[in-house]
Amino acid sequence: MLSHRIAIGLFVVVVIGATVGCERTKAPNLAANMNTASSVRELLQAGAAEGGGASAASLSEPTGWATLTGRFQMLGTPPRREPLTIDKDTAVCAPGGKQVLEKTVIVGADGGIQNVLIYLDTDTPADDPKWEHDSYLAKKSDEVIFDQKDCVFLSHVATMRSNQTLRILNSDPILHNTNIQAGRGAIAFNGSVPSNGQTTYQPGGQTDRPFPISCSVHPWMSAYMITRDSPYFAVTDENGGFEIANVPAGVELEFRVWQEKAGFLQKVNLNGAATPWKQGRFSVSLANDERREMNVTIDASVFN
Amino acid sequence: MGVVLAGCTPEAHFNANAVLMHKNENAAKETTEFSPQRRADIANTLVALFGTPDEPHIPAAPGIGEDDVHQVMDPRKISFAAGSVSSDEQGRARGLYREHCAHCHGVTGDGAGPTASFLNPYPRDYRMGIFKFKSTPKGQKPTHEDLKRILVNGIPGTAMPSFLVLPENEIDALVHYVRYLSVRGEVERLLIDYATYELTPQTEPSEDDPNPPPEDRLVNLEASEEDQESQAEVIRSFVSEVTQKWLDAESLATEIPAPDPDRDLAKSEAHGRELFYGPVANCIKCHGDSALGDGQTTDYDDWTKELDPANPELVAQYQKLGALKPRNIHPRNLRNGVYRGGRRPVDLYWRLKNGIDGTPMPAVLMLPENAPPGSKGLTEEDLWALIDYVRSLPYESISNPRLAQPKPNNQRERS
Numbered sequence: 007m008l009s010h011r012i013a014i015g016l017f018v019v020v021v022i023g024a025t026v027g028c029e030r031t032k033a034p035n036l037a038a039n040m041n042t043a044s045s046v047r048e049l050l051q052a053g054a055a056e057g058g059g060a061s062a063a064s065l066s067e068p069t070g071w072a073t074l075t076g077r078f079q080m081l082g083t084p085p086r087r088e089p090l091t092i093d094k095d096t097a098v099c100a101p102g103g104k105q106v107l108e109k110t111v112i113v114g115a116d117g118g119i120q121n122v123l124i125y126l127d128t129d130t131p132a133d134d135p136k137w138e139h140d141s142y143l144a145k146k147s148d149e150v151i152f153d154q155k156d157c158v159f160l161s162h163v164a165t166m167r168s169n170q171t172l173r174i175l176n177s178d179p180i181l182h183n184t185n186i187q188a189g190r191g192a193i194a195f196n197g198s199v200p201s202n203g204q205t206t207y208q209p210g211g212q213t214d215r216p217f218p219i220s221c222s223v224h225p226w227m228s229a230y231m232i233t234r235d236s237p238y239f240a241v242t243d244e245n246g247g248f249e250i251a252n253v254p255a256g257v258e259l260e261f262r263v264w265q266e267k268a269g270f271l272q273k274v275n276l277n278g279a280a281t282p283w284k285q286g287r288f289s290v291s292l293a294n295d296e297r298r299e300m301n302v303t304i305d306a307s308v309f310n
Numbered sequence: 311m312g313v314v315l316a317g318c319t320p321e322a323h324f325n326a327n328a329v330l331m332h333k334n335e336n337a338a339k340e341t342t343e344f345s346p347q348r349r350a351d352i353a354n355t356l357v358a359l360f361g362t363p364d365e366p367h368i369p370a371a372p373g374i375g376e377d378d379v380h381q382v383m384d385p386r387k388i389s390f391a392a393g394s395v396s397s398d399e400q401g402r403a404r405g406l407y408r409e410h411c412a413h414c415h416g417v418t419g420d421g422a423g424p425t426a427s428f429l430n431p432y433p434r435d436y437r438m439g440i441f442k443f444k445s446t447p448k449g450q451k452p453t454h455e456d457l458k459r460i461l462v463n464g465i466p467g468t469a470m471p472s473f474l475v476l477p478e479n480e481i482d483a484l485v486h487y488v489r490y491l492s493v494r495g496e497v498e499r500l501l502i503d504y505a506t507y508e509l510t511p512q513t514e515p516s517e518d519d520p521n522p523p524p525e526d527r528l529v530n531l532e533a534s535e536e537d538q539e540s541q542a543e544v545i546r547s548f549v550s551e552v553t554q555k556w557l558d559a560e561s562l563a564t565e566i567p568a569p570d571p572d573r574d575l576a577k578s579e580a581h582g583r584e585l586f587y588g589p590v591a592n593c594i595k596c597h598g599d600s601a602l603g604d605g606q607t608t609d610y611d612d613w614t615k616e617l618d619p620a621n622p623e624l625v626a627q628y629q630k631l632g633a634l635k636p637r638n639i640h641p642r643n644l645r646n647g648v649y650r651g652g653r654r655p656v657d658l659y660w661r662l663k664n665g666i667d668g669t670p671m672p673a674v675l676m677l678p679e680n681a682p683p684g685s686k687g688l689t690e691e692d693l694w695a696l697i698d699y700v701r702s703l704p705y706e707s708i709s710n711p712r713l714a715q716p717k718p719n720n721q722r723e724r725s
Contacts, residue, residue: 194449222670
């Protein structure tokens with residue numbers, strides 16, 4: 007009887023030990039539910055044969071053109087800009103030990119937030135003069151310049167249309183390379199650009215979100231970029247202001263707003279009223295020749 | 311006892327990309343939270359699409375024919391490579407991936423198998439869909455031949471061995487399985503990013519917002535049929551997108567114009583040396599003045615950049631979720647004569663012409679056709695000269711020592 011108890015006791019110890027062993031090998035992930043998964047598989051299989059290509063939602067036709075303009079302002083104390091560690095080619099990149107500050111959040115004297123990106127998220131018909139004003143059609147094959155000087159990308163948040171060509175310049179007397187870590191939809195690129203030389207990049211498609219650009223020779227160099235099919239995008243200037251002219255009027259359009267540190271801006275105050283922007287999105291429908299003013303204030307805590 | 315042990319053998323499962331989920335939560339903390347519901351949706355979707363390590367499944371990809379999908383991921387080859395290690399009645403091997411690859415690359419193909427943390431460099435994480443040593447331009451997938459070459463030759467200077475001893479059909483099956491894991495991992499990333507940037511997260515009611523909108527679901531079987539179908543459409547489009555890139559790669563290998571076989575090798579090497587130190591190729595910028603790989607040693611590869619390596623606090627969080635400790639990437643020491651992507655001139659041609667994906671190594675600047683005079687860039691001849699010089703580097707004396715005094719001609723060795 008006693009030996010029986012000991013045996014049971016031992017068995018319990020072994021089971022506990024074994025269970026503990028099992029627990030340790032479990033990864034910190036949630037196991038799928040096999041029944042749900044097989045129902046999801048049925049759902050995914052069912053419509054798969056019908057062919058891809060989501061049909062574009064039918065849009066009503068624009069009635070004219072309008073302007074979207076405004077300003078982004080920070081309320082409260084902006085985060086401090088830290089100096090970059092510059093340990094290579096210092097004669098060019100930080101002459102005389104000059105301090106160069108990072109550009110994650112740049113706020114002007116009266117709170118204007120620089121480098122906020124505003125872009126149209128609605129897919130609009132391509133090359134359609136009803137949707138694209140002559141002023142854009144005329145410039146659609148223009149090259150976009152992306153330059154670097156004193157080991158700083160001169161456009162910190164760059165924008166281009168996905169069919170345009172980016173001409174990458176190097177105004178420094180040293181070699182750079184431009185490593186474009188393109189997001190989904192565009193092609194990645196990493197080319198060297200000799201001193202006072204140039205190279206070109208064609209993204210080949212539009213991206214949903216901004217992606218980083220860096221220089222491997224000088225890893226502190228950093229910029230962001232977005233490529234879009236439509237021409238309706240802007241980046242705020244040093245006063246936090248932006249303007250997108252000749253936007254299609256009479257139709258509902260959805261825009262997205264992004265800032266490097268905060269990501270898609272969600273908690274904003276628009277023309278005096280607290281307005282949630284779901285994943286940085288807002289919708290507008292502008293009247294012909296309207297000039298829509300957007301005064302956006304954002305609490306500094308969003309950027310910390 | 312046997313029962314207890316059998317019960318303890320964990321069933322093989324794919325790990326979730328918890329690091330990317332947490333990274334996205336950090337990057338977009340105002341708008342993102344991976345709730346248990348959201349994690350379960352992603353896990354269920356991945357099983358629905360790709361099955362499990364023991365029972366893999368190949369999803370349909372709308373817009374791509376079944377034959378083409380199977381060119382990327384052949385279900386028969388994949389089931390041959392999947393599962394636990396065994397053999398059938400005819401003695402044919404099963405579970406090839408777990409026998410040969412999983413201990414380093416992990417069952418998931420996340421480059422985090424049990425041995426991974428002991429290796430330098432770490433094993434490749436396939437889930438980004440980025441591969442270094444290949445014939446295609448930057449941003450494109452490797453071809454079937456590219457992956458096969460890596461399996462057959464191994465990667466000199468790393469822990470990746472040659473699998474030349476395996477029969478051809480096993481190598482072929484493993485290439486398909488690696489692609490399967492890579493497609494699976496990349497689709498998982500797209501699902502995670504989609505949830506991060508497109509779906510409304512779960513929010514607690516607050517004073518400002520007493521009735522927050524319900525959490526958007528990636529896939530919800532209780533939703534209306536229409537909603538379910540639009541959810542399914544998004545998920546299917548990710549599979550098609552990634553699969554198509556693998557299909558496209560097969561015709562994208564960079565062609566190599568043959569060099570002049572009668573070129574004067576010494577002259578070509580000397581010209582290559584000038585280019586190596588010159589302002590256009592400027593290889594010394596990273597590979598160093600002596601080509602020892604010491605010119606730029608503070609950068610990271612794309613897999614490591616994802617871990618915010620400059621921020622120790624975040625790195626510690628990612629390490630807790632299974633990420634390996636970040637290491638800097640070093641440019642190759644070109645005096646060792648060890649070339650990871652292969653030592654043939656064609657291999658070096660691809661490295662220089664296309665750069666190395668996922669790493670800081672850029673493509674050289676080629677002179678565009680019909681470039682105006684004075685334009686900067688290399689010609690094909692320059693490129694071969696650089697290759698000739700790089701191939702001579704292991705045999706070039708690093709110093710040029712001179713005797714302080716002439717040796718007397720009656721010198722004899724001391725004994």
